[in-house]
Amino acid sequence: MTLFWKWAIGIFLVLLLGAFAGLSVMAGSPKDAYGMLRYALPHMHSGKLKVGDDAPDARLVALDGSARFHIRERTGGAKPLVLVFGSFT
Amino acid sequence: MREAHPTDEWMMKSNFKDDVCYKQPKNLDERVVIANDFIKRYKYPVPFGIDDMSNAAEGAYSAWPERLYVIDERGHIAYRGGMGPFNYDPKELRGWLAARYGEVQHPDAKPAGTQPGGAKPGDAQPGPGTPLGTAPKS
Numbered sequence: 001m002t003l004f005w006k007w008a009i010g011i012f013l014v015l016l017l018g019a020f021a022g023l024s025v026m027a028g029s030p031k032d033a034y035g036m037l038r039y040a041l042p043h044m045h046s047g048k049l050k051v052g053d054d055a056p057d058a059r060l061v062a063l064d065g066s067a068r069f070h071i072r073e074r075t076g077g078a079k080p081l082v083l084v085f086g087s088f089t
Numbered sequence: 090m091r092e093a094h095p096t097d098e099w100m101m102k103s104n105f106k107d108d109v110c111y112k113q114p115k116n117l118d119e120r121v122v123i124a125n126d127f128i129k130r131y132k133y134p135v136p137f138g139i140d141d142m143s144n145a146a147e148g149a150y151s152a153w154p155e156r157l158y159v160i161d162e163r164g165h166i167a168y169r170g171g172m173g174p175f176n177y178d179p180k181e182l183r184g185w186l187a188a189r190y191g192e193v194q195h196p197d198a199k200p201a202g203t204q205p206g207g208a209k210p211g212d213a214q215p216g217p218g219t220p221l222g223t224a225p226k227s
Contacts (some may be wrong), residue, residue, distance in 0.1 A: 035099030040154070043091060044172060047151025051169055055160040058146035060138030063128065065121040069138065071146065072164065080167060080190070081160040082182070084135070085152035088127040089094040089109050 090140045090147040092123070093154040117142050157182045 024033040049056070057072040075081050094101045095113040104110055114120040117139075124139045140146045147153050155173030158166060159182070168185050171178060186193075 032099070032101070039099040040093075043153045045151045045153075046172060049150065049166055049169060051166050053166045055158075055164050055166050056149035058149050059141065060146060061117065061121065061141050063121070063125055063137055063139070065118060071138070071160075074136075075160045075164045076162065078162065080162060080186075082186075083150065083152075083158040083160065085090060085147065085150060085157070086155040086173070087090055087092045088123050089092040089100075089104055089111055 090144060090153055114142075159186070 020033060024030040027033040027036050057070050059068055059070050061068055092111060092113050094104050096110050097112045111123050120139055150158060155177045157170030159168035161167035170182060
């Protein structure tokens, strides 16, 4: 391997380590940085919805685990609908 | 929706501290158990729905890990909150709702300061964990 490529790979690895170190500081620890990269980033999407768009519909499950209903069944009334998305953990 | 910090993925120290330790659900039953645990622990007063394992709602609203929306009376997106955790801002939503619809007083709620601890969330609300799909009583 030529000297140029050795240097290029070396610099790339140093930059990568530096980026990971920076992310570790931001996330709190290397474990959290890894968690963010491995588990969070693949699922975080800004999405294309905008204010004014038709609200998408989706089927949800009731707390009994069996009854089903749609988000849009609860819209179109006299009051707006606030959706609070989240998970317990 | 998918759990944000399950024990078998990216678990945080706060999960231990707050005793919120669950594996990522592999089926709907496990997700329903977690949802019911949440309702029970916090006596959550707001109607509740669970995304099924296709994560359709999460995908349609780009909602992971947490997000706030308002759908207006005509079925359009009226408010779209920032993506959590850093841009998840309930205070901003509260201000938006107050500006658009006025401050809301719940009919049975006593003004803050007239009872120990003031008015509590959940006063004059439907029963805890009322399923979102429950038909309103006439």
